[in-house]
Structures are given as C-alpha cells and as structure tokens.
Amino acid sequence: MRWKRHQLRDQGEGTHGIDLAPMLDFVLNLLIFFIITAVFVKEFGLAVNRPGGQVQPGSAGEPSLPIQILAGGEILIEDRVVDLRAVRANIERVHAVTPKKGVLIVAEEEAQTGLLIQVVDQIHQGGVYDVTFATGR
C-alpha cells in the first residue's frame, strides 16, 4: 500500500507539488539585496589637506593663519591660547578681513585626533575650507 502511494506520487510529479525553484530564486535575490544594503557604509568626513598636496598652504597668495594644537589640548591662534568654542569666532574675524586666507593647523605629535577634528569643524563653521594639517613639536 505504502509502496503504491509512493509510486503514485512519482507519477504525478511536477504537477501537484509546490514548485520550489521560483521561491528559491526569490529568496536568493532577497539575500543579495540585503547583502548590498548592509555593505553600503555611510562614512562622514571632513576634508583636510597635507602640506605638499594639491593645495599648497598659501597658494592663494596669502600666508595661512597658523593654529597650534599642543599635546595637552591647548589651542593657540597667533600665539594666543583660545578655547575650542572661541576658534570659530576667531576664524570668522580673520575670514571677514582676508577671505582667501587658509588655515594651517600645526599639531604636536601627541595631540589627540578628536581635538584636531573638532578644531577643523570649528574652522569649517567659521567659513574657511582651505585647511592644511601639519605636525611639529
């Protein structure tokens, strides 16, 4: 009896059972879709130049405004210690007088990158996008 049933099913193969192939195709497509969307890493960043790059410091004919970042976290603009929140105002003032002037950040080797990025952000907020990053001690 059992054998007979199997035989019957075999004979009716392909017409009665659910066809799995299109479902498999669809699942594979879904899988690929999710792989794509997971791989698209959204990266946000701030553009910074290095001396010797395409944009030389002071390429616009103006010497750059130097900003020093010390290892201890102090920020110096024209040899004056300023707070991080005051960087923007200082940049705005300089930018209003000499709009073509770029900014040269001279950071100490041990200075923290987080502070550097915050300073670059402040400079961008002040309206200057020509930022060059150098290290020195």
Next chain:
Amino acid sequence: MLIRRHTPESEDHGIDLAPMLDFVLNLLIFFLITTSFVKETGVTVTRAEAMLVEHRDTGNLLVAVRENGDIWIDRRRVDLRELRAIIERLHVERPDDTAVIVADKTAPAGVVARVMDQIQSVGIKDISLAATPLGGR
C-alpha cells in the same frame, strides 16, 4: 506540416525569456556589489563628533587609527611601512578612490599625519578625516 507548426500547441518551443531576464538581473546585482564593495578596516573606533560633515559616498579606502596608534586596513593590522604598498594595490584596483581616515578620538595626531602622507604619496588627493555628525542630522 506547415499548419501544424503554427498551432498553439507548438508555442512552448520558442525561447523563454523570463529565466534569462532573471539571470541578467542577478548578474547586474553581482557587478553592483563587486564595484561598491567597501574595504572595511576591521576595528571599531570612537569617532570625534563634528557639525559640518560631508557624506563621502565614494570613500572606499578606509584606514583606521586606533587609540594606541595601531593602523588597520582591509581587516588587518599593518605597520606604517607596509601601508604604502597596500594602499597602492587598492588604488590600482579602483583609481577613482577617495580616502577616509577613521581615527579614534584619542589617537595621536602624529600617526594620522604620517598615514595621510602615505596615502598622498600614492597619488590620492582627496583625503578626509572621519567624524560622526553631531545632532540628529
């Protein structure tokens, strides 16, 4: 004979376009994946926060700098001296790359500067420092 060839029964002799379309679609998706595959760095770092960040969609070349100065690229830790060769290889694969340095908040600025130099020496001009957007943007 001639009449029989045009009867509706012989309809299933023509090429079925549907599977070919599926296949072509899969090919398209496959090439989409391979071209946009981001080389992940393999480490998680705490990024600095910044207000004015730009979205780097073609920032495929990611270099991570950890808080202790370790450099990670393509899911492994590398020495500063091997970095140039690796970047060169990745740059040849996709010459229109832009580079994003994913540095930890507390990473030393000197290492970041040297990594930038290595990237620049390969010929990549568009280098940016990764930051997380501040506020719900």
